[in-house]
Amino acid sequence: MSGLLFMLLDVVIDPLAVRGDRWFLGQIFSYPEGGPYFGVPLSNFAGWLLLGWAIVGAYLALAPRLGGAPPAWAARLPGRALYAPALFYLVLVFNLAVTWAIEEPALLWAGLLVHLPVGLLALARLGETLPHRTEPAG
Numbered sequence: 001m002s003g004l005l006f007m008l009l010d011v012v013i014d015p016l017a018v019r020g021d022r023w024f025l026g027q028i029f030s031y032p033e034g035g036p037y038f039g040v041p042l043s044n045f046a047g048w049l050l051l052g053w054a055i056v057g058a059y060l061a062l063a064p065r066l067g068g069a070p071p072a073w074a075a076r077l078p079g080r081a082l083y084a085p086a087l088f089y090l091v092l093v094f095n096l097a098v099t100w101a102i103e104e105p106a107l108l109w110a111g112l113l114v115h116l117p118v119g120l121l122a123l124a125r126l127g128e129t130l131p132h133r134t135e136p137a138g
Contacts, residue, residue: 008118009088012111014040015104022102033098038107062133085122094114 015038021027035041074080092115100109 002056003049003052005088005118007049009092010045010048010093010113011037011114012099012107014044015107016095016099016102018100019104023098037103038110082126089119 016023017025017028018030020029031039031041031044033041035044037045047070064118069075078084092111096108099111
Protein backbone atom coordinates (compact mmCIF):
# COMPACT_ATOMS: atom_id res chain seq x y z
CA MET A 1 0.00 0.00 0.00
CA SER A 2 2.86 2.38 0.79
CA GLY A 3 4.39 2.10 -2.66
CA LEU A 4 0.98 2.65 -4.23
CA LEU A 5 0.40 5.78 -2.13
CA PHE A 6 3.86 7.12 -3.03
CA MET A 7 3.05 6.64 -6.68
CA LEU A 8 -0.48 8.05 -6.45
CA LEU A 9 0.79 11.24 -4.87
CA ASP A 10 3.29 11.62 -7.69
CA VAL A 11 0.45 11.35 -10.22
CA VAL A 12 -0.29 14.96 -9.27
CA ILE A 13 3.12 16.20 -8.11
CA ASP A 14 5.35 15.27 -11.04
CA PRO A 15 3.24 16.67 -13.90
CA LEU A 16 2.82 19.83 -11.84
CA ALA A 17 6.57 20.03 -11.18
CA VAL A 18 7.25 19.70 -14.91
CA ARG A 19 5.12 22.85 -15.25
CA GLY A 20 7.12 24.61 -12.53
CA ASP A 21 7.85 27.54 -14.82
CA ARG A 22 4.15 28.45 -14.52
CA TRP A 23 4.28 28.82 -10.73
CA PHE A 24 6.85 29.67 -8.06
CA LEU A 25 8.74 26.34 -8.28
CA GLY A 26 10.49 27.37 -11.49
CA GLN A 27 11.75 25.11 -14.25
CA ILE A 28 13.89 22.77 -12.14
CA PHE A 29 13.69 19.74 -14.45
CA SER A 30 12.01 18.21 -17.46
CA TYR A 31 11.83 14.90 -19.26
CA PRO A 32 13.61 15.34 -22.61
CA GLU A 33 11.53 12.59 -24.24
CA GLY A 34 8.34 13.61 -22.43
CA GLY A 35 5.84 10.97 -21.54
CA PRO A 36 2.25 9.89 -22.07
CA TYR A 37 0.89 11.20 -18.77
CA PHE A 38 1.00 15.01 -18.94
CA GLY A 39 4.59 14.83 -20.19
CA VAL A 40 5.75 12.34 -17.55
CA PRO A 41 7.05 8.89 -18.53
CA LEU A 42 5.33 5.89 -16.95
CA SER A 43 8.72 4.65 -15.72
CA ASN A 44 8.68 7.57 -13.26
CA PHE A 45 5.59 6.15 -11.56
CA ALA A 46 7.04 2.64 -11.52
CA GLY A 47 10.09 4.08 -9.79
CA TRP A 48 8.00 5.71 -7.06
CA LEU A 49 6.08 2.48 -6.56
CA LEU A 50 9.32 0.52 -6.10
CA LEU A 51 10.86 3.22 -3.90
CA GLY A 52 7.84 3.20 -1.56
CA TRP A 53 8.03 -0.56 -1.25
CA ALA A 54 11.79 -0.44 -0.63
CA ILE A 55 11.63 2.27 2.06
CA VAL A 56 8.82 0.66 4.03
CA GLY A 57 10.27 -2.82 3.51
CA ALA A 58 13.61 -1.66 4.88
CA TYR A 59 11.89 0.02 7.82
CA LEU A 60 9.89 -3.10 8.63
CA ALA A 61 13.05 -5.21 8.45
CA LEU A 62 15.17 -2.83 10.55
CA ALA A 63 12.72 -1.42 13.10
CA PRO A 64 12.63 -4.48 15.37
CA ARG A 65 16.44 -4.43 15.56
CA LEU A 66 16.70 -0.71 16.34
CA GLY A 67 14.58 -0.62 19.47
CA GLY A 68 10.95 -0.21 19.92
CA ALA A 69 8.93 2.47 21.58
CA PRO A 70 8.72 6.09 20.51
CA PRO A 71 10.21 8.68 22.85
CA ALA A 72 8.02 9.59 25.83
CA TRP A 73 7.17 13.03 24.42
CA ALA A 74 6.00 11.50 21.12
CA ALA A 75 3.88 8.88 22.86
CA ARG A 76 1.95 11.69 24.58
CA LEU A 77 1.00 13.47 21.35
CA PRO A 78 -2.74 13.26 20.75
CA GLY A 79 -3.85 11.59 17.52
CA ARG A 80 -0.30 10.85 16.41
CA ALA A 81 -1.50 8.01 14.18
CA LEU A 82 -3.15 10.66 12.00
CA TYR A 83 -0.02 12.77 11.42
CA ALA A 84 1.25 10.83 8.38
CA PRO A 85 -2.13 10.69 6.60
CA ALA A 86 -2.64 14.38 7.39
CA LEU A 87 0.72 15.24 5.84
CA PHE A 88 -0.11 13.12 2.78
CA TYR A 89 -3.39 14.94 2.23
CA LEU A 90 -1.92 18.39 2.92
CA VAL A 91 0.67 17.77 0.19
CA LEU A 92 -2.05 16.51 -2.14
CA VAL A 93 -4.38 19.46 -1.48
CA PHE A 94 -1.54 21.94 -1.97
CA ASN A 95 -0.60 20.38 -5.31
CA LEU A 96 -4.21 20.22 -6.47
CA ALA A 97 -4.65 23.88 -5.50
CA VAL A 98 -1.59 24.89 -7.51
CA THR A 99 -2.87 22.78 -10.42
CA TRP A 100 -6.12 24.74 -10.25
CA ALA A 101 -4.27 28.06 -9.93
CA ILE A 102 -2.19 27.47 -13.07
CA GLU A 103 -5.35 26.48 -14.92
CA GLU A 104 -4.60 22.84 -15.75
CA PRO A 105 -8.14 21.41 -15.53
CA ALA A 106 -7.32 18.04 -17.10
CA LEU A 107 -4.53 17.41 -14.59
CA LEU A 108 -6.74 18.65 -11.75
CA TRP A 109 -9.54 16.25 -12.71
CA ALA A 110 -7.11 13.37 -13.20
CA GLY A 111 -5.69 13.97 -9.71
CA LEU A 112 -9.13 14.24 -8.16
CA LEU A 113 -10.42 11.11 -9.89
CA VAL A 114 -7.37 9.07 -8.91
CA HIS A 115 -7.45 10.21 -5.28
CA LEU A 116 -11.19 10.27 -4.65
CA PRO A 117 -11.53 6.48 -4.16
CA VAL A 118 -8.41 6.38 -1.99
CA GLY A 119 -9.66 9.29 0.12
CA LEU A 120 -13.08 7.72 0.55
CA LEU A 121 -11.51 4.43 1.65
CA ALA A 122 -9.31 6.32 4.12
CA LEU A 123 -12.31 8.16 5.55
CA ALA A 124 -14.28 4.94 5.86
CA ARG A 125 -11.37 3.28 7.64
CA LEU A 126 -10.97 6.29 9.92
CA GLY A 127 -14.66 6.12 10.78
CA GLU A 128 -14.23 2.47 11.77
CA THR A 129 -11.31 3.21 14.10
CA LEU A 130 -12.68 6.28 15.88
CA PRO A 131 -14.41 5.66 19.19
CA HIS A 132 -18.18 5.88 18.83
CA ARG A 133 -20.30 7.77 21.29
CA THR A 134 -23.32 5.94 22.52
CA GLU A 135 -26.35 7.71 23.88
CA PRO A 136 -27.70 6.45 27.17
CA ALA A 137 -30.83 4.39 26.78
CA GLY A 138 -34.02 5.72 28.16
